[in-house]
Amino acid sequence: MPEVKKNLDKKTNSFVQGAKPSQIISLNKEFKKIDNIVLLTVGEPDFNTPEHIKKAAIADIQANDSHYGPSSGTPELLQSVADFLKNHYHLNYDPATEIVNTLGVTEGICDTMKTILNPGDELIVPEPTFPVYAAAASAFGGKIVPVSTEESGFILTAEKLKQVLLAHPQAKAIVLTTPGNPTGVAYNEKQIQALVNVLKNHDIFVISDEIYSELTYDRPHSSFAAALPGQTILFNGVSKSHAMTGYRLGIIAGPQSIISQIAVIHQLITTALPDVVMAAATEAFSAGENDAATMRVEYKKRRDYLIDAFTKLDISFAYPDGAFYFFFKIPDYLEQDGFKLARQIAEEAKVGLTPGVAFGQAGYLRLSYAASLDQIKIAVNRLSEFFSKQKQAQAKIYEKSTTK
Ligand SMILES: Cc1ncc(COP(=O)(O)O)c(C=O)c1O
Structure with missing residues (x-):
């Protein structure tokens, strides 16, 4: 050794x-x-993982789909993602320019942090939360501004957000997760709108991780991306919705001029995703409605x-x-x-x-x-x-x- x-x-x-x-x-x-x-x-x-998705993966391997694919995703996958976001959450993204598929949301988090943060830039992180945001941002030199949400039922309030932005006017981004990990708490329309009314007055990126969007129990999911599309970098994927954690497929969607930069980092890291994963995810998004x-x-x-x-x-x-x-x-x-x-x-x-x-x-x-x-x-x-x-x-x- x-x-x-x-x-x-x-x-x-x-x-x-x-x-x-x-x-x-x-x-x-x-x-x-x-x-x-x-x-x-x-x-x-x-x-x-549902049978029809496994079958699509096997068929893809059998068809010798074993060459470098398009970096951000195959046209079929990109279209199925755009349709999924539109049909489920009324989100409008151009599959050709406003979506990148990544090795799980985890790679998406790293790509995004690398793209938006210069060393020393501040990232606002309402806590408790999925620890990868802070870990990835710190690994790229970002500074974490933790904000406790315990006193308000694990929801960041507009009042608290205003205070944080007053103390950190240069903050580069805020990360919001709905429904949340580890709490399961989800923002409703009113709570989203209250935050959006504050955020829209600041030049700040909103990183919205909505990977649990398909798993809500009392009301349909509400999206930050729908309320503030010009500032939001949206994450979603198939890990939780289609029981496909091991396939490793995440989505990043956002305005073209930001996504095009994130896509470069994604390409540098991966060249492209495994073909079989893209085929399976296309099936999940296009035929895995139920x-x-x-x-x-x-x-x-x-x-x-x-x-x-x-x-x-x-x-x-x-x-x-x-x-x-x-x-x-x-x-x-x-x-x-x-x-x-x-x-x-x-x-x-x-x-x-x-x-x-x-x-x-x-x-x-x-x-x-x-x-x-x-x-x-x-x-x-x-x-x-x-x-x-x-x-x-x-x-x-x-x-x-x-x-x-
Ligand atoms: C909020 C949140 N985002 C992202 C991930 C990771 O997702 P992926 O499997 O797509 O990398 C998890 C996994 O637990 C999570 O809880």
Whole structure:
């Protein structure tokens, strides 16, 4: 194995030297080793990719579609994405110039940060949120301006936004995720409009990650891109809507003059996406109209079960409008260090959860309900037993201390 030449490893890009691998992925790896654990850590659908999409992928391989494809996507894929965005969300994007397909939204996030940020530029990040935005921006020299949303039900309010923009008038971009990860909270039309009324008066990019748009349970999805198209860089993809995380296909859509710059970075990094992935995604967008609907019914059952169960346990939580996450407050009788508690729950109760602090919000745990209802019920029973034991133990300690 090669031994690095003295100090050569200290000469890499200084922003990258400060970068750390995902805590969520490493915690999941650690919990996987625990026998009989119910893992509710990762944000990945437990459904298989629908048969018609798999068939399209196989047919593409059989047809020897194995050459470099067009960088931003095949014309068929681009058209199917444009149709999907139009039919589902009334968004109008020219497939030839205003859409780029990427290796998952994750690559899209990196391409976008690289394109819009100069070192030192500020990115406003309402928290808690998906940690990749801040990680990618930091790796390219961006400065994160975290904004807590806990006090307003995990929704950024117009008032708070105004305050942040007053303190950071040069901020280059803001990232908004709806429905959100880790909370499942989604912005409604009114909340979007209130933010748009502020944002439209500033020269600021709005990065809107709407990857969970197909998974909303009480009302249809509302899009920032629809409300502020001239400033918005929109992300979506097939990972969550069509249970295709392993295929790695994301979408970026926005005004032509911004997308053309992002497309250059995408081309530099990938040349083009795998042909088979593009063929599968074309099928998903053009013929997978009902795929998400089937999964949505199941996710909603699980969500409703959790709402009921945690209400009975008297534990407060963010109201989950969409996605497949349940974000609940750590009761005061439990260990308050999120990582310590998640490890304790994994070891003692055999349930894998992710601490909120991994998303920028201490005092909470995230439960991913991308698992069968049976598994979720087992997990809730184990958690409830664990909570009541801890509560009793805490009460005994309190009793002892007051009778001294
Ligand atoms: C908000 C959000 N955006 C993007 C992603 C990553 O999506 P992709 O699989 O398309 O890279 C995730 C994955 O969990 C997510 O939660």
